[in-house]
Amino acid sequence: MALFQFEFKKAIKQRKILWLIFIVLLIGSGVFIQNDQKKSLRSDRASDRITPFFSEIGDTRNNLQTLSREGILDDAQTLQLEAINDIGTALTLWKVAINNEKWAYTPIYEMEFWEGIQTYENYGGQFSKILGMERDIAIQKNKWMVEHQLSYDDELFPISSGLVVNQVADWFFSIWGLLILLLFFGTIVSEEKVQNTWLLLKTQPITKWKMYVSKFLLLTLIVVLFMLTVFLVGLCIPLLFSDYGMNFDYPQIVTFGDHFVIISALDLFFRKSVLFLGSSLFIFSLIILFSNWMKDSFSTLLFTTLTLLISYLITLTYTTMQKIWNPLNTIYSLPLTQEMTINEIMYAAFFSVIWSAIIILLSIYIPEKNIGILQGKTIIKPFARGNISQRQSTIQKLMIFEWLKIYRKGLFMQVTIVILLLISFHFISTFQESKELKENYLNKLNNLETEHELLILLKEQVTAFEQMKENDKIRDNRVIDWQITEATKAISILEEEVQLAKLAYNAYQSSNWIPFHQYQLFVNRLFNEEFETGLARFSIKKETGQMMLDASIEEKNWLIKHNIQPIFTGEFIITPFSYWNDQEKEFWEEWINRNKKVESNGLYILYSLFNQYYVFILMILLFILVGGGLAAERGKNATIRFLLTQPHSLNSIYHAKWLTAIGISLTSSIGFFAFTIVLGILFDRFGDWMYPILVYDTTSIADASHYEGFYSQGMGFHFIPIGEYILQAVLLYCLILVFLLTLSHVCALFMNQLSVFTLVFILSFSGYFTGTALFSRYAHLSPFTFLNVEKIINGEIAVTLNNSSITVTAGINMLIISTIFIWLIGNIYTIRTNSKL
C-alpha cells in the first residue's frame, strides 16, 4: 500500500493526470460546442425523418378518398381511411412540434403516429416506408421515451447529458484514447530506468512483484480516473449549457443479428467503459512486460506498439482469432459496443483482465533485461572529423551545433524510424487492399452477365408476366403490358451495361483503359437517369446529391480524355454534399466503401497521406522533435546558460534554432514524401500525374461569367491533376510547418517546453475551430483555417463556409504573412531584450 501511495504521489507530481483531464475537457467542450452550433439544423434533421411518412400517408389518403368519392369504399377501407386521417393528424402535430422545437412533445405525437399505423394495419392497410426490425426499433424506442418522459434530442449532434457522455466516450474509449494513455503513461517503468530511479526502488526492501503490481494498480486507477473524467465532462458541460436536465435514460439501440434491445444511455456508457477498461489493462500489462526487457522509453513504446499492431493484423486476417478470448479482438470491438450483448462485453473484458494478469505474472518471473533499439556506442566519432571551421558565419556555426544536438540526442533517429514504419505499414495495407479491390472489381466485370442480380430478376419477371398473360390469369392486360415494356427497356439497358463491362474487362487486361472508363461512365449516366428505364432503382439523386453524379461523369470524361490507368474501386466520387438520413446510414457507409478509391502507386499513396490526414502525424512528430526552441535549453539542464556565455547574441541563437528546426523538419518531410513515392514505384508504379482530383468551387466563383468548371447543386466543381494537388499540398504543408515552428520558437522565448507545446496545440485547435465554426466570414484571415490541407485544396471548407476567399493562394499568403509577423516579434524581442534567463 505504501508503495502504491508513493507511485500515486509521483504520478500526481508529474502532472500528467492533470494534462489528461485537461485534454478530455478540451475535446469534450469542442464536441459540445460543435453540436450546439448545429442546433439550428436540428428541426431540419428531425423533419427529414418524417418527410417520407407524409408522402406515403398523403398518397394513401388520396387514393382512399378517391375511392370514397366514387362510393366504392368497402368497410375495411372505410376504417383504414379513418385511421389514416388520425395518422395524418398525429403526423401534422409531430411536424408542428418539430418546427416549434417543442422537443418534449415529439415523442408523444410520434407514439400517436405509431398507434395509428398499428390500427391502420389492423384494418388491412400497409405502411411500407419503414418495415421490419427498423420499424420495431422506432416503435420500441419511442415507447421507451414516452415511458421515461424524455425530450427528443438530435442523436447526430446531441446536447443532452446522456448522449453527450456517450459521444465523448466514443471519442476517448477508442484506439485514440488508448494511444493517449499509452503516450502519457506508457513510460511509467522505462522512465525510471532511464533516470536511474529504478535502482533506488531496487535497493529498497521491495519485491519485484510488489513493484510491478503497484505500477499496474496505479495504471488501473488512472484508467478509472480517465473514464470518470470523460463521464463528468460529458455530464457537466450539457448540464451547464443546455436546457436538458441530468438524464441518462435516453434510449440506445443494441443490435445483434436480427435481434435488438433498448438500453439506457448510462447502460451504454457502462458497456463502453467495461470494454475500454479491459483493453487498457491489457495494453498496460504489455507495457510492463516490455519495460522489463527494454532499457529506454522509446524501445518500450515501439515494441509494444509493433506487437499490438502485428497481433491486431493477425486478428483481422484470421477469423479463427476473432474470438472473445482474444484481447486484441476486444480492442477491435471498441467501436462495436452497440453490436455486442452484455455477456459478450463482460466476457471480453474478463478475458482481457485474465490476459493482463498472466502477462504481469510473466513480467515478474522473467528476468530483467536491458535491450535498446538504438544501442549507443561508447566512443563516438567527432563531428566533421573534429575539424574547426573558420569560414562559416556565427549563425551557420550555431545551426551545425543545433543539428549535432538533435542528432546526438537520438530522437531524430527514433522519429525517423517511427515515421518510416508508419509509412511502410500504410503502404502495405494499401497495397493489399488495392490488390483485393482490383481483383474483386475485375471479377465483378467479368462475371456481370451471370451475376447481375437485377438483370436476372427482371428477366425472370418478364418471363413470369408473359406466362401469366398466356395463362390469362389477369383480367386487365394493360398493366402487365406496361410492366413488360418497362422491364424490357431496363433489360436492354442492363444488357448494354453487361456488354460494356465485358469490353472493359478485356480491354483492361491489354492495358487499354478507355473502355473501362466508358463502362463506368455508362453506370454514372444510368444513375443520373439519362436512360429511360422506368425503374426506381437508378434514382439515387435525392440521397447522393446531383453533385456526386455530375462529378463522377466529368471525372470519367477527364480519364478518357487523358487515357489514365484506372484506380479501383467503384464508379462514383464520394462528395460530402449528400443527404442520407439516419435510417440510411448503413447504406451510405456501404456506398462509401463500394466507391472508396485505394491505390498503391507512388503519387496516389502520397496523395492518400494528405487525403487521410497521415501528414498530421508526421507534422506532430517533427514538431515535437524540433519545436522546443530555446525552451528546450531550460529546465533541469539549464544549458541555455552555457550558450549565453559564448560570444554570440541571443538573436543569433534564436535564429539558428529557428532555421535548424525549419531545415530539419522540411528536409525530413520531403525525404519521407520521397520515400513514399519510391515505395510506390518499387512495388507498384509511379502513377499518373494527370489523375483527376475533385475540387469544389463556391457559388460566387461558379456564378462568374468566366467560370470554366461545372455547375451542380448550387455550386461549382472542377478537376486538377493529382500531381498539381500534391505540389499544392506539399507547399501548404511546408508553410504550415514553418508557421507552427515560428510560433513555437517565439513562445519558447517566454516559457518552458511543455507550455510551448500545449500553447501551440491549443492555439491551433481553437484557431481552426474559431475560424471554421464561429467566424466563417473572416476565416480566410486566420492562418489556422489553412491547417486542414486536404479540405483547403479540394475547396470543401470554402464551400461549407460559403467563403470564396479561402483558397490555396490565400492560404499561402496568410501563412507567409503570419510567419513573418511572428518571426518579427521574436526578432525584435531577442534584439531588444536584456533579460536573458
Add this chain to the structure above:
Amino acid sequence: MILSLKGIYKSFGKSTVLKNISLDIDIPKILALVGPNGSGKSTLLNIINNLVIPDQGEITILNKSNKDTSIFKEVSYMQDNSVLYHYLTGYDHLQFIANIQGLSKKDIVSTAERMGITGYLHKKVGHYSLGMKQHLLIAMAIVNDPKLLILDEPLNGLDPTSAIKIRKLLLELYNEEKAIIVSSHNLSEIDHITSHVVFLKDGHIIEEDIKQYEYYFYLFSVDKLERAKDILKRNDIAFDLMDGKIKLDHLFSLQDIAQKLGNEQVVILDIEKIRLGTENRYKKIFAKEVQS
C-alpha cells in the same frame, strides 16, 4: 581595468540579495568569493556574465559593457554541470566553443591534455562521473585562453588528487597573468590559492586581504607515530592528530622538533605547511550563522 562593478543592486521579489555592490579588479589576481548558501554568490557571478540583469548598477569587463557578447572571447565562466549536454561528447562541447570563438583543433587537443581528459573526451557526457564533468567544465572555460576566468565551485566533486591538480592549474593560470574569480565553499582550498577574499554577507561585500588573519601549522608524517607522540609529550610540546599525522603550531621550531624525533630513530616522511586564514575570518564575519 579587468572588471568593474559599480553600485549593483538585485532583488528577487521582496528579498534584496545584492545591495550596492562595487568591486574592481585592475590587475591579474585570484579573487575568492565566499559566503553561505543563498548569500547571492551565484547571482553576482550571473550578473557579471549578463545572465541576470541587475536592478541597478554598472558592470564593465575589460573596458566593455558586459552586455557586449564579444567579451566572452576573453572571459570564461565555468558554471555547474547542469549546463552540459548529457547526450553530447566532451569533444562536441569543446569543438562548439572552438568553432564559435575561432580557435583551432590544436587548442582543443592541448587543453584536453592539460586537463587530463583525453581518455574520455569522445564519450557522451551522460556517462561521465562528477569529477570528469568538472574537468570538462574547466577545460571549456580555459580553452579560449581567457583574460578573466570566473569559476563557480570548481572543486565540487573532485577527489583530493584532482583538487590538488586544479589548485595547481589555477596558480599556473594566475602566473600566466590571468585574473580569476573563484566561488567556493571549501575555505581551506581557498587558502591554498589566494589571500584575496570577498565575503558576501547580507547583500554587501567585505573585500579583504586575509593575510593578516592567517596562521600556519605543520603536518608531520612519521614512520613511528606512537613513538613520535611519546617524544612530543615528554618534551611538553602541544600537538594534535589530523588524518594520522601530527599537527603542530607554526611557532615551534621545525629544526628542534626534527632533531628530537631523529634522536630517537623516528623518520620524518613529510612535512606540510598549512595556511589557515579564510576559515578564521569567516567564523568571525559569520559568527551568528556559525553558532546557530
